[in-house]
Amino acid sequence: MEQLTLPKDFFFGAAMSGPQTEGEWKSGGKLENLWDLWSNLELDAFHNRVGSYGGNDFTRRHNEDFQIFKDLGLTSFRTSIQWSRLLDEDGNVNPEGEKYYHELFADAAASGLECFVNLYHFDMPAYLFRRGGWENREVVEAYANYAAKAFELFGKEIRCWFTFNEPIVEPDQRYQNGVWYPYLHNFNRAKVVQYNISVAHSLAVAAYRRAKAAGLMREDSRIGLINCFTPPYTRENPSEADLEAVRMTDGINNRWWLDLVTKGELPADVLDSLASRGVELPIRPGDAEILAQGKVDWLGCNYYHPERVQAPSREVDESGCPVFAEPYVWPEAKMNESRGWEIYPKGIYDFGMKLKNEYPELEFFVSENGMGVEHEWDFRDAETGVIQDDYRIEFVREHLAWIARAIADGANLVGYHYWAVVDNWSWSNAFKNRYGFVEVDLEDGYKRRLKKSANWLREVTKTHTLTVEEGK
Ligand code: BGP
Numbered sequence: 001m002e003q004l005t006l007p008k009d010f011f012f013g014a015a016m017s018g019p020q021t022e023g024e025w026k027s028g029g030k031l032e033n034l035w036d037l038w039s040n041l042e043l044d045a046f047h048n049r050v051g052s053y054g055g056n057d058f059t060r061r062h063n064e065d066f067q068i069f070k071d072l073g074l075t076s077f078r079t080s081i082q083w084s085r086l087l088d089e090d091g092n093v094n095p096e097g098e099k100y101y102h103e104l105f106a107d108a109a110a111s112g113l114e115c116f117v118n119l120y121h122f123d124m125p126a127y128l129f130r131r132g133g134w135e136n137r138e139v140v141e142a143y144a145n146y147a148a149k150a151f152e153l154f155g156k157e158i159r160c161w162f163t164f165n166e167p168i169v170e171p172d173q174r175y176q177n178g179v180w181y182p183y184l185h186n187f188n189r190a191k192v193v194q195y196n197i198s199v200a201h202s203l204a205v206a207a208y209r210r211a212k213a214a215g216l217m218r219e220d221s222r223i224g225l226i227n228c229f230t231p232p233y234t235r236e237n238p239s240e241a242d243l244e245a246v247r248m249t250d251g252i253n254n255r256w257w258l259d260l261v262t263k264g265e266l267p268a269d270v271l272d273s274l275a276s277r278g279v280e281l282p283i284r285p286g287d288a289e290i291l292a293q294g295k296v297d298w299l300g301c302n303y304y305h306p307e308r309v310q311a312p313s314r315e316v317d318e319s320g321c322p323v324f325a326e327p328y329v330w331p332e333a334k335m336n337e338s339r340g341w342e343i344y345p346k347g348i349y350d351f352g353m354k355l356k357n358e359y360p361e362l363e364f365f366v367s368e369n370g371m372g373v374e375h376e377w378d379f380r381d382a383e384t385g386v387i388q389d390d391y392r393i394e395f396v397r398e399h400l401a402w403i404a405r406a407i408a409d410g411a412n413l414v415g416y417h418y419w420a421v422v423d424n425w426s427w428s429n430a431f432k433n434r435y436g437f438v439e440v441d442l443e444d445g446y447k448r449r450l451k452k453s454a455n456w457l458r459e460v461t462k463t464h465t466l467t468v469e470e471g472k
Contacts, residue, residue, distance in 0.1 A: 002471075004404035006464040011415035012457075013076035013114075014069055015302075015368045016058070017121035017165065020424045022082065023055035028096040032126040033084040034133075035427070038181040045181070050430035056422060057446035062104060064448060065422055066111035068438055072454055073461025077108070078116035078300075078367065078417055080165065083146050084125040086153075091145050098153055105157045116160040116417075118226065119147055119204065122170055122427075134170065134193040134200075137282065144203035151208055155217035163204040165226045166302060167197045168253055176321065180428065185319035188279050194252075195281045198260055201225060202294030209293070226300030226367045227257045231350045232307045235328055241311030245325035248273060249309045252324070254354075261299060262359050264292035277322040299355075300367025302419070303348050303399075305341035308333075336395075338374040338433050345398040345472075352403075352411030365415035366403060371395040372426065372433030376451075387439055387451040396453070400460065401468040418457075422448060 025036050032040070039051025058065060069077060085097040108115040120143070128139045147163065173180040175190035184190075208223045232249040234242045251270035259267045265288070274281070309325035317323050333342045348366060355362055371392050379388045400416065407413050423436035431442060437454040441447040460466060 001467050001469060002401075004401050004466045004468065006400065006404050006466075007407060008464065009414075010407075010464060011075050011365070012461045013074045013078065013116075013415065013417040014421035015370075015417040015419040016077060016079050016421075016424060017118070017123075018080040018082040018085070019052060019055070019121060019123040020420070020426065021055040021058035021079065021422075022085075023053065023057055024059045025053045025055075028085065028100055029088070029094040030082065030085040030097065031089065033082065033123045034126060034129050034181070035123060036084075037126040037129065042181070046428050047430040047432040050425070052425070054425070054446075056424040056440050058422075058424075059100075061446065061448070063107055063111070066108060066113055068448060068450075069113055069421065070111060072421070072437065072458050074113070074421065076114040076116055076160075076415075076417070077421075078118060078160075078162070079104075080118040080121040080123070081150055081154075082123055083120065083143075084123065086150065087125075087146055089125075089127050091142055093149060093153065101154060102157070105154065109157070114160070115158060116162065117150075117154065117158045118162040118165050119143075119150060120163065121165045124170075134196045135189060137196065137199075137284075140196050140200045140203065143200045144207055147204035148207040148211065151211040152216055155211055155221065157218075159218050159221050161208060161221065161223045162226050162300060163201045163223065164197065165300075166228050167201065167225070167257065168194065168227060170197070185317075185321060187321035191274060191279050192282055194256070195266075195283070198256070198266065198294065199287060199290055201260070202264070202290045202292075205296060206290070206293040222297035224296045224298045224300055225257060225261050226302060228302040228304070228368075229254050229257075229351050230303060230305070230307045230347050231354050232309050232325075233328075233330070234308065234310055239311060242309075242328075245309045245311050248324035249307060253307065258299075258355075258359055258362075260291065260294045261296040262362055264295045266291065273324075279322070297363075298414075299362055299364040300417075301348075301351060301364050302368035303351065303366060304339075304369065305336075306344040306347040308342070336371055336373070339372050343371075343395060345395075345402045347402075348399055349402040349406045349409075349411075352406030352413050353409065356410050356412065360412075363412045363414060365413065365417065366399075367417050368419035369396075369399050369416065370419035370435045372429075372435045374433050376434045376439070385449070387449075389451045389453045392437070392451070392453040393456045396457070397460075397466055397468055398472055401466055401472065404466065 035052035171190040171194040308328040310328035312323040420435040422438040423440040439449045
């Protein structure tokens, strides 16, 4: 067995988002967001027909959740402000939305928890989506206005700010792979969205720096970006074409964002490759200067699974989208069958080493990591009623072990937020896969109940030590 230690100042916390927890979807002046729009349009698209409306009852129970976080030894949590709650259709502040977040942040502080605030978690206000969403540059400007208002209103309350969570996901899920509404299969439109989100991020960072210079922000505040990162892997003894698939996957998913947040530019080789395949980005004169302002103070890395790719067998798919890589199924892959994601804890270590080597100045934390499991009630102990989620203990232990090894080998990795400490609503999967250390009982008014893993976590946050099998 191997004993591993995490540094004393390494922090533990909870990752969550506004649209997946708050509920109260149309009270307090909140406008419809894209999830509400989709739920209203097509409830059958959601697991068990559970739409966006309820979240996990966080609005009514947040003080109870804060006590749970404290009890488990967590010191921070991240949520997101919902754009559709904070502003009205004219881009002015909704006073009830403002009050909602002031109260939430005050309650967090009173509980001794630090709240990290993200500004966007896949939750475009519906009226802006109807105007073209991220494809429309006016919506990019509207986001910059929203970000500036948020800094002005909450700048003295919040230290850690993030512009976006996983900006790669909406281009993929909504515009390219047709998984989420509006179910498009259009590579060019996906890359337009990716480009415009990059501009929006940069405008928000610029607004943040202006607000800070004007004395509106806490002196110790900082701004970052959160994305899902994994170094792409390929087969053993790869061909040149396999390595080319790795280059483009790494380029679009990782380097695009890493170059933006460290160098204030997008990777030229990726832009060239996209152009050579006919992709037209809506680049405007002056954009280079805007992107140059996109550099951040630190980074959040969401890590659930590795990306394995190989050379594509075709140049374009049935929808006419260029194909740069195809999935490679590693014969030794261990799967989380509920979610269909490979479990590969060492990926966190490899990403830490990638940053250390390629972006050595950049500090980061693991901003999401977790295991969603279906039918967890099958694991409920008949006598105590406690869910015996040993698989989750193993999952988190092995990921933390690779985090400890990455830190020992020089990664600038400072903390860990688990997704989701309390079960929450997972987009179109709704409550199918449960992630929590804490169960939410939908049959009993969203009642919270600790799972076995919660008691394990409490020990780890207390001792900062882990015992794992050698190399696991
Ligand atoms: C990340 C998102 C989260 C969360 C998580 C788990 O990509 O940032 O919002 O949902 O994945 O994924 P899922 O809920 O789809 O199982």
